[in-house]
Amino acid sequence: xxxxxxxxxxxxxxxxxxxxxxxxxxxxxxxxxxxxxxxxxxxxxxxxxxxxxxxxxxxxxxxxxxxxxxxxxxxxxxxxxxxxxxxxxxxxxxxxxxxxxxxxxxxxxxxxxxxxxxxxxxxxxxxxxxxxxxxxxxxxxxxxxxxxxxxxxxxxxxxxxxxxxxxxxxxxxxxxxxxxxxxxxxxxxxxxxxxxxxxxxxxxxxxxxxxxxxxxxxxxxxxxxxxxxxxxxxxxxxxxxxxxxxxxxxxxxxxxxxxxxxxxxxxxxxxxxxxxxxxxxxxxxxxxxxxxxxxxxxxxxxxxxxxxxxxxxxxxxxxxxxxxxxxxxxxxxxxxxxxxxxxxxxxxxxxxxxxxxxxxxxxxxxxxxxxxxxxxxxxxxxxx
Ligand SMILES: Cc1cc2nc3c(=O)[nH]c(=O)nc-3n(C[C@H](O)[C@H](O)[C@H](O)COP(=O)(O)OP(=O)(O)OC[C@H]3O[C@@H](n4cnc5c(N)ncnc54)[C@H](O)[C@@H]3O)c2cc1C
Numbered sequence: 001x002x003x004x005x006x007x008x009x010x011x012x013x014x015x016x017x018x019x020x021x022x023x024x025x026x027x028x029x030x031x032x033x034x035x036x037x038x039x040x041x042x043x044x045x046x047x048x049x050x051x052x053x054x055x056x057x058x059x060x061x062x063x064x065x066x067x068x069x070x071x072x073x074x075x076x077x078x079x080x081x082x083x084x085x086x087x088x089x090x091x092x093x094x095x096x097x098x099x100x101x102x103x104x105x106x107x108x109x110x111x112x113x114x115x116x117x118x119x120x121x122x123x124x125x126x127x128x129x130x131x132x133x134x135x136x137x138x139x140x141x142x143x144x145x146x147x148x149x150x151x152x153x154x155x156x157x158x159x160x161x162x163x164x165x166x167x168x169x170x171x172x173x174x175x176x177x178x179x180x181x182x183x184x185x186x187x188x189x190x191x192x193x194x195x196x197x198x199x200x201x202x203x204x205x206x207x208x209x210x211x212x213x214x215x216x217x218x219x220x221x222x223x224x225x226x227x228x229x230x231x232x233x234x235x236x237x238x239x240x241x242x243x244x245x246x247x248x249x250x251x252x253x254x255x256x257x258x259x260x261x262x263x264x265x266x267x268x269x270x271x272x273x274x275x276x277x278x279x280x281x282x283x284x285x286x287x288x289x290x291x292x293x294x295x296x297x298x299x300x301x302x303x304x305x306x307x308x309x310x311x312x313x314x315x316x317x318x319x320x321x322x323x324x325x326x327x328x329x330x331x332x333x334x335x336x337x338x339x340x341x342x343x344x345x346x347x348x349x350x351x352x353x354x355x356x357x358x359x360x361x362x363x364x365x366x367x368x369x370x371x372x373x374x375x376x377x378x379x380x381x382x383x384x
Contacts, residue, residue: 010040013198014153015346021160036150042307050138055364063344076152083234085141094240180327203332220263222277226299228252275306
């Protein structure tokens with residue numbers, strides 16, 4: 001019998017497994033595929049505080065505090081680099097939007113400044129195109145390697161005694177008298193006192209039979225990865241209207257993405273799921289990012305994939321203990337921002353399992369907010 005079953009071996013589930021195993025709980029992680037098989041592998045993997053919703057900013061800042069030492073804590077590589085986040089402006093309108101972000105977030109103590117003019121931007125990022133007229137720069141943002149990071153969490157959790165069950169799908173969360181009793185999978189019935197649901201876009205398949213639902217739209221992001229080229233870019237690049245983003249990995253590969261797009265609904269199943277963007281999405285993404293960092297147009301393409309995003313109406317996640325059934329913790333709906341948050345999501349979920357105060361105001365992340373509010377238009381927020 002396990003104390004806690006975690007559904008999902010993305011960064012949210014893997015980090016939660018590590019925190020709970022470290023605290024001495026008997027934990028199992030179950031994933032239909034394996035570590036980082038979905039959003040946590042498809043991601044751009046920006047570790048970003050700038051441009052965050054005020055409700056999410058304290059979590060992002062706390063996460064960034066952990067990221068710097070995470071490779072030592074986990075005794076495994078994360079390839080985290082704190083090279084900054086540059087959000088580029090191409091018009092007066094975009095520069096005005098960036099200045100507003102800088103004013104709002106520097107007032108909250110974030111080290112974010114405005115770089116006015118091409119010369120100032122090129123002084124920190126010589127690879128940007130000549131039509132860039134300014135940028136916001138948050139110096140404590142950065143990026144990491146998603147597969148390495150999730151593997152490091154999983155390996156550390158295993159060393160602390162956590163059980164990994166991969167290639168196994170959870171079919172139902174089982175309950176009795178309003179309490180979680182375990183899960184039923186494609187292989188077995190597994191009893192447990194508590195369940196953490198960190199299943200990304202598939203979370204509602206398991207919540208709906210319990211009478212719960214996180215309002216989600218599944219969105220597509222096109223991702224292009226180049227072959228390694230000489231190092232030329234330290235920052236994660238974004239734009240004011242969120243139509244694309246990108247970075248150069250420690251390996252030298254460029255990884256750049258579209259904004260949030262319509263998903264055509266096809267996902268190929270296999271050892272790992274795969275989503276193929278349309279030719280139009282691919283062309284547009286290459287043109288958009290190539291217009292910002294022209295050198296990417298000369299790089300050989302190594303891989304192209306589609307990444308799916310679990311987008312809630314207000315682009316904030318649900319992180320909470322569900323009152324009914326008792327013993328269920330939900331962590332999903334990260335809306336394209338959950339990679340950075342992973343280390344803190346793990347700590348918050350562990351606190352929720354143990355019935356402790358997480359130290360954060362979690363009211364903005366309660367599922368009940370969707371029934372309370374009627375202004376549920378999705379805010380435009382950047383992944384990355
Ligand atoms: C293209 C792209 C770019 C992004 N860029 C950034 C970024 O720059 N910065 C940032 O912070 N965030 C970014 N994000 C978002 C971030 O990657 C995600 O929010 C985060 O990885 C979510 O992690 P997760 O563990 O909650 O979910 P996932 O990584 O999706 O993990 C869910 C896991 O649950 C498993 N699962 C689902 N159902 C079941 C079941 N029934 N039984 C067993 N297992 C199940 C799946 O196999 C999967 O492995 C991006 C996302 C995408 C797609």
